[in-house]
């Protein structure tokens with residue numbers, strides 16, 4: 001995840017806001033946001049970045065819990 005230099009637009013279809021964060025396609029997986037397939041990296045504007053974060057948060061929290069639980073007998 002990195003900052004985006006000016007002049008790059010959000011990759012989400014029908015969004016023309018400027019990019020705020022760039023993600024690899026792999027990182028972006030699990031979101032139902034529609035992005036243009038041509039780009040190798042996904043660029044998100046502030047609004048869509050927040051949407052993506054929200055949508056993927058629960059999944060990532062679950063993973064964290066799972067990893068943290070490894071080796072614990074209480075789990």
Ligand SMILES: [Zn+2]
Nearest residue numbers: 010015045048
């Ligand atoms: Zn956008």
